[in-house]
Amino acid sequence: MSPSPASPARVTAVETHDIRFPTSRELDGSDAMNPDPDYSAAYVVLRTDAEDGHEGHGFTFTIGRGNEVQVAAIEALRGHVVGLSVDELCADPGTLNRALVGDSQLRWLGPEKGVMHMAIGAVLNAVWDLAAKRAHKPLWRLLADADPEWLVRQIDFRYITDALTPGEALSLLSRGRQGADERRARLLERGYPAYTTSAGWLGYDDAKLSRLAARAVADGFRQIKLKVGADLADDIRRCRVARGVVGPGIRLAIDANQRWDVEEAIRWTKALAEFDPYWIEEPTSPDDVLGHAAIRRAVAPVRVATGEHAHNRIVFKQLLQAGAIDVLQLDAARVGGVNENLAILLLAAKFGVPVCPHAGGVGLCELVQHLSMFDYVAVSGTTDDRVIEYVDHLHEHFLDPVVIREGHYAAPTRPGFSAAMRPESIARYTFPGGTFWAADLDDTLHGNPENKDDKLHENKKGHAA
Amino acid sequence: MSPSPASPARVTAVETHDIRFPTSRELDGSDAMNPDPDYSAAYVVLRTDAEDGHEGHGFTFTIGRGNEVQVAAIEALRGHVVGLSVDELCADPGTLNRALVGDSQLRWLGPEKGVMHMAIGAVLNAVWDLAAKRAHKPLWRLLADADPEWLVRQIDFRYITDALTPGEALSLLSRGRQGADERRARLLERGYPAYTTSAGWLGYDDAKLSRLAARAVADGFRQIKLKVGADLADDIRRCRVARGVVGPGIRLAIDANQRWDVEEAIRWTKALAEFDPYWIEEPTSPDDVLGHAAIRRAVAPVRVATGEHAHNRIVFKQLLQAGAIDVLQLDAARVGGVNENLAILLLAAKFGVPVCPHAGGVGLCELVQHLSMFDYVAVSGTTDDRVIEYVDHLHEHFLDPVVIREGHYAAPTRPGFSAAMRPESIARYTFPGGTFWAADLDDTLHGNPENKDDKLHENKKGHAA
Numbered sequence: 001m002s003p004s005p006a007s008p009a010r011v012t013a014v015e016t017h018d019i020r021f022p023t024s025r026e027l028d029g030s031d032a033m034n035p036d037p038d039y040s041a042a043y044v045v046l047r048t049d050a051e052d053g054h055e056g057h058g059f060t061f062t063i064g065r066g067n068e069v070q071v072a073a074i075e076a077l078r079g080h081v082v083g084l085s086v087d088e089l090c091a092d093p094g095t096l097n098r099a100l101v102g103d104s105q106l107r108w109l110g111p112e113k114g115v116m117h118m119a120i121g122a123v124l125n126a127v128w129d130l131a132a133k134r135a136h137k138p139l140w141r142l143l144a145d146a147d148p149e150w151l152v153r154q155i156d157f158r159y160i161t162d163a164l165t166p167g168e169a170l171s172l173l174s175r176g177r178q179g180a181d182e183r184r185a186r187l188l189e190r191g192y193p194a195y196t197t198s199a200g201w202l203g204y205d206d207a208k209l210s211r212l213a214a215r216a217v218a219d220g221f222r223q224i225k226l227k228v229g230a231d232l233a234d235d236i237r238r239c240r241v242a243r244g245v246v247g248p249g250i251r252l253a254i255d256a257n258q259r260w261d262v263e264e265a266i267r268w269t270k271a272l273a274e275f276d277p278y279w280i281e282e283p284t285s286p287d288d289v290l291g292h293a294a295i296r297r298a299v300a301p302v303r304v305a306t307g308e309h310a311h312n313r314i315v316f317k318q319l320l321q322a323g324a325i326d327v328l329q330l331d332a333a334r335v336g337g338v339n340e341n342l343a344i345l346l347l348a349a350k351f352g353v354p355v356c357p358h359a360g361g362v363g364l365c366e367l368v369q370h371l372s373m374f375d376y377v378a379v380s381g382t383t384d385d386r387v388i389e390y391v392d393h394l395h396e397h398f399l400d401p402v403v404i405r406e407g408h409y410a411a412p413t414r415p416g417f418s419a420a421m422r423p424e425s426i427a428r429y430t431f432p433g434g435t436f437w438a439a440d441l442d443d444t445l446h447g448n449p450e451n452k453d454d455k456l457h458e459n460k461k462g463h464a465a
Numbered sequence: 466m467s468p469s470p471a472s473p474a475r476v477t478a479v480e481t482h483d484i485r486f487p488t489s490r491e492l493d494g495s496d497a498m499n500p501d502p503d504y505s506a507a508y509v510v511l512r513t514d515a516e517d518g519h520e521g522h523g524f525t526f527t528i529g530r531g532n533e534v535q536v537a538a539i540e541a542l543r544g545h546v547v548g549l550s551v552d553e554l555c556a557d558p559g560t561l562n563r564a565l566v567g568d569s570q571l572r573w574l575g576p577e578k579g580v581m582h583m584a585i586g587a588v589l590n591a592v593w594d595l596a597a598k599r600a601h602k603p604l605w606r607l608l609a610d611a612d613p614e615w616l617v618r619q620i621d622f623r624y625i626t627d628a629l630t631p632g633e634a635l636s637l638l639s640r641g642r643q644g645a646d647e648r649r650a651r652l653l654e655r656g657y658p659a660y661t662t663s664a665g666w667l668g669y670d671d672a673k674l675s676r677l678a679a680r681a682v683a684d685g686f687r688q689i690k691l692k693v694g695a696d697l698a699d700d701i702r703r704c705r706v707a708r709g710v711v712g713p714g715i716r717l718a719i720d721a722n723q724r725w726d727v728e729e730a731i732r733w734t735k736a737l738a739e740f741d742p743y744w745i746e747e748p749t750s751p752d753d754v755l756g757h758a759a760i761r762r763a764v765a766p767v768r769v770a771t772g773e774h775a776h777n778r779i780v781f782k783q784l785l786q787a788g789a790i791d792v793l794q795l796d797a798a799r800v801g802g803v804n805e806n807l808a809i810l811l812l813a814a815k816f817g818v819p820v821c822p823h824a825g826g827v828g829l830c831e832l833v834q835h836l837s838m839f840d841y842v843a844v845s846g847t848t849d850d851r852v853i854e855y856v857d858h859l860h861e862h863f864l865d866p867v868v869i870r871e872g873h874y875a876a877p878t879r880p881g882f883s884a885a886m887r888p889e890s891i892a893r894y895t896f897p898g899g900t901f902w903a904a905d906l907d908d909t910l911h912g913n914p915e916n917k918d919d920k921l922h923e924n925k926k927g928h929a930a
Contacts, residue, residue: 034569065541065570066581072537073580076530104499105529111723113752113776114579115538116531159750162727162759258576262627285624286576287779289754290786294627311578314752321755 009050009086014078014123016071017043019421020064020431021362021394022440030203032229032259038064039394040431041362042071042119043421046126048086056130057420060118061333061361067431073119076106081123090131094154097124097339101156113311117336124337125367129417138412139338140373144180148173155343156313163317169346176349176378183377191408192372193383194390195223195253197360199242202227206241213245220407223251223278223387229259232271239275248276255281258309262291266298279303279327286310292324305329308358312336313343320351329389331358332367338417345375355380360391365402366418369409397425474515474551479543479588481536482508484886485529485896486827486859487905495668497694498722503529504859505896506827507536507584508886511591513551521595522884525583526798526826532896538584541571546588555596559619562589562804566621578776582801589802590832594882603877604803605838609645613638620808621778628782634811641814641843648842656873657837658848659855660688660718662825664707667692671706678710685872688716688743688852694724697736704740713741720746723774727756731763744768744792751775757789770794773823777801778808785816794854796823797832803882810840820845825856830867831883834874862890 024036040063046056060070080099089096100120101112109116132139143151152169196219199212209226216224226242228235235254243252254277260268265283272280280302284291286309296304307329310316319325328348330341348355357372359365365388372388380386388409395401400418403410412418428436489501505528511521525535545564554561565585566577574581597604608616617634661684664677674691681689691707693700700719708717719742725733730748737745745767749756751774761769772794775781784790793813795806813820822837824830830853837853845851853874860866865883868875877883893901 033572037570037573063570063573065568066538066574069534069538069541069574069580072534073531076534103530105502105527106531107498108502108528109531109535109580109583111751111774115534115574115581116579118574157726159726159753159756162756261622261624285779287578287777288624288783290783291624291627291779309576312752314750314756318753318755 009048011046011081011084011086011089012049013045013047014074014081015045015047016074017041017045017426018067018071018431019043019362019426019429019434020067020437021429022436023393024064030201031227031255031257032202033257034063039362040064040067041421042067042074042122043426044074044122044126046081046123046130048130050086052134054130054133055420056126056128056133057417058122058124058126058129058337059333059363059419060122061364063361069115070118073115074122076116077119077123086130086134089127090134092153093124093127093131094156094339096127097154097336098156100124101336112314112336117311118334121333121335121337121340124339125333125417125419128338129419133416136415138370138414139417140370140377140411141184143338143342143370143374144184144377148177151342154339155346156339157343159314160317160343160347163321164343164347164350168350172346172349172379176381179381180377183381187373187377187411191405191410192369192376193387194221194404194407194409195225195251195356195387196221196390196392197225197227197255198390198392199224200226200238200255202230206238209238210241210245213242217246217250220405221250222407223253225253225255225281225389227257228254228272229256229268232268235268235272239272239277243275251278253277253279253281253305256283258282258285260284262288262294265291265295269295269299269302273299273302277302279305281305281329282308287315289315289318289322289324292319293322296324296326303327305356307331308334310334313340313347316344316347320347320353325353328353328355329358330355330368330371332364332371338371341371345371345379349379354385356387357389359389360393362394363398363419363421365390365395365409366398366400369402369412370417373411397421397429474513476511476546476549476551476554477514478510478512479539479546480510480512481539482506482510482891483532483536483896484508484827484891484894484899485532485902486894487901488858489529495666496692496720496722497667497724499528504827505529505532506886507532507539507587508891509539509587509591511546511588511595513595515551517599519595519598520885521591521593521598522882522886523587523589523591523594523802524798524828524884525587526829528826534580535583538580539587541581542584542588551595551599554592555599557618558589558592558596559621559804561592562619562801563621565589566801577779577801582776583799586798586800586802586805589804590798590882590884593803594884598881601880603835603879604882605835605842605876606649608803608807608835608839609649609842613642616807619804620811621804622808624779625782625808625812628786629808629812629815633815637811637814637844641846644846645842648846652838652842652876656870656875657834657841658852659686659869659872659874660690660716660821660852661686661855661857662690662692662720663855663857664689665691665703665720667695671703674703675706675710678707682711682715685870686715687872688718690718690720690746690854692722693719693737694721694733697733700733700737704737704742708740716743717741718743718746718770721748723747723750725749727753727759730756730760734760734764734767738764738767742767744770746770746794747773752780754780754783754787754789757784758787761789761791768792770821772796773799775799778805778812781809781812785812785818790818793818793820794823795820795833795836797829797836803836806836810836810844814844819850821852822854824854825858827859828863828884828886830855830860830874831863831865834867834877835882838876862886862894
């Protein structure tokens with residue numbers, strides 16, 4: 001940054017919020033590993049002194065306890081961001097990406113994984129939100145319209161050049177320009193295919209599963225997903241119920257949320273094969289590239305899908321190199337933000353593996369639709385065998401919530417990354433001082449004084465099995 | 466925990482300290498990725514109301530910025546620990562291990578990697594320190610004397626049973642009992658072989674390198690290590706200097722600290738092959754199992770070593786399954802503590818790969834010696850091709866510092882895990898309020914008022930290249 005006589009606009013603040021929704025009180029979101037999540041966001045707002053008044057919003061999704069650690073990690077990045085020129089930042093988020101990932105002291109806390117890396121993702125996603133607002137475009141469109149050489153410069157190729165070089169990335173992006181205008185028009189008309197997980201949470205009884213599965217099909221979804229992995233007899237019964245309701249023409253995905261070891265994953269998936277599952281998702285540890293490869297060899301033709309917990313481009317590179325996955329499930333807020341997801345989309349394109357993003361949680365649908373839409377318009381050029389996860393949760397808290405029509409995500413048209421939450425939601429669900437949590441604690445204190453310690457304890461420690 | 470009429474001793478507090486040493490002002494510790502570390506510890510003390518007055522001490526090592534995030538992560542675990550029965554906790558740390566790793570909400574922040582997982586390691590290591598003190602044994606001895614079936618119960622086998630089953634672990638540990646008494650006596654007499662990194666930091670000039678390398682040999686070390694990876698011409702010159710000084714009979718390891726992509730690692734290592742490097746350490750991303758395997762195939766007979774940033778047993782499992790490493794470099798404070806390192810030691814034994822731990826930093830030598838000594842006495846049964854890293858840094862801050870004699874670590878005899886720092890060091894180097902940092906900031910303020918903002922900024926943001 002060089003000083004300018006025009007006194008260019010600067011980033012003036014990196015504001016954070018610890019936002020938690022009390023979702024564990026319902027059984028929405030329950031799966032074999034996460035019985036009682038409180039869907040949460042470590043939320044960041046970049047403020048500037050630009051006259052346009054735009055802010056950049058971003059967040060990391062968590063499921064409750066530890067959200068404060070994630071907020072602390074975002075705050076540790078503040079010194080890299082405050083004071084940057086807004087023009088320079090938005091013209092080249094890749095430079096900040098390299099500065100954040102390359103901070104030699106913070107790097108020790110990863111590198112490029114876990115809490116610190118997700119914090120980098122939250123900040124960079126906020127930068128892209130700001131850049132898209134300033135460009136008066138939804139993010140998918142900003143990316144799809146961008147010069148391929150500029151996009152390549154947004155990517156950190158460190159550790160992936162053995163699988164994807166900058167030259168190969170440029171070729172893929174240049175090829176992606178062919179027919180992009182037609183695809184953009186088609187996207188605006190039809191939207192992007194979605195599948196729904198809303199029917200299949202573990203906590204739902206068969207009647208609810210059955211009702212929601214039927215409604216999903218009636219609503220136009222061509223794929224639904226069931227959580228599995230807690231009890232095999234239950235899973236067999238639930239798959240039978242779901243397959244019976246949706247019939248043979250609807251894809252039925254199953255998701256074990258990392259529940260199994262390798263051998264168990266193979267046995268369990270084979271035991272569910274009679275219900276023709278389209279994919280088995282997260283059969284084992286997200287770190288286990290070789291384990292996924294072994295499972296894939298054993299359970300074919302059932303496909304193997306993973307990625308929502310794959311912590312960076314290097315893990316995705318290896319999943320592809322090892323032939324470990326049929327379906328790549330990137331997440332908008334797990335890795336280092338848009339820049340790293342550009343690398344992951346291009347790796348998938350290079351290896352010819354379809355991307356079906358993870359979504360749900362808080363705002364993940366809002367974010368990730370932009371990445372898939374960019375992929376369709378300007379990278380893979382197709383939606384064949386590609387679907388974005390959809391979960392009908394918490395969209396009401398967003399200023400530009402996703403719109404689902406006939407089982408498709410409608411393409412966002414408002415400028416930005418659809419990341420901004422309603423101010424009143426932030427005020428209500430800030431933990432522990434927001435109006436919801438303050439009243440909740442107050443109820444506990446006055447309703448039943450003996451419970452006070454239990455209540456505080458519950459917020460600190462697992463009440464999970 | 467059930468209430469007891471005898472009112473058993475409980476854990477009463479999980480106290481944390483953000484401790485930072487200003488090591489960046491020297492060039493000790495400089496390498497190709499970490500030019501200016503401030504060696505730090507996110508430090509934890511478990512206090513109890515037991516009459517013996519013992520405390521459990523543990524820590525995560527970091528290199529400066531972000532140490533406060535690591536402290537916040539340890540604090541997020543407090544609710545799992547405070548109130549536990551000290552007897553039950555020390556009789557079975559494995560139960561707490563499973564509770565911490567299995568906390569479904571905190572798990573989302575990893576799983577089992579990065580800031581949250583290192584925090585679990587700090588807490589569990591503190592538990593083992595407490596258990597060893599209460600048993601009146603140094604930790605290596607507590608482990609070596611333990612019943613093999615009990616040790617197996619300390620291990621979380623989730624995600625590793627495709628490589629190591631509990632039955633196999635029990636066989637390895639039972640076999641390890643044969644001759645353990647003789648080995649223990651030999652260990653107490655001779656110590657455990659060390660190698661030194663103190664000569665080879667990138668920031669040292671050739672004269673200093675030369676002088677320190679000669680002194681290392683004179684001091685009895687049979688292996689030294691040089692940092693490489695910043696500039697090939699420099700590396701060739703420095704390797705020539707070092708090899709010239711130590712002669713052909715001393716092992717010369719080289720360490721790139723993750724500097725390279727796969728192809729670059731192969732080219733660079735081959736360019737240094739004429740100096741007969743014993744191993745190339747961390748040639749690329751610690752996440753890149755397949756990359757390490759490709760490098761190993763290409764650079765043999767130079768060995769490939771990694772592990773100080775391998776984030777859990779699942780990564781080590783794959784490094785071994787893929788034939789990616791010749792030398793396994795576990796770290797005492799990177800993974801989930803002693804319990805996870807038991808799994809890693811047994812995986813190494815199963816695959817017949819020698820363990821040469823990473824050490825240095827703050828207190829890593831103090832901790833990791835216990836693991837290698839246990840491995841020698843009761844698992845691998847040998848020190849052939851096994852050495853513990855030694856760096857001559859900051860030992861003066863520990864109450865039971867390592868003792869090096871004739872290039873060997875002397876076996877600790879004081880009860881515990883050698884983890885406790887001197888109270889006066891904690892008071893002086895607590896950041897930012899300890900006497901050192903307070904005075905340092907004060908100097909800056911009064912010495913040169915204009916520098917105040919720069920100084921604060923420096924502590925928040927990288928001044929690295």
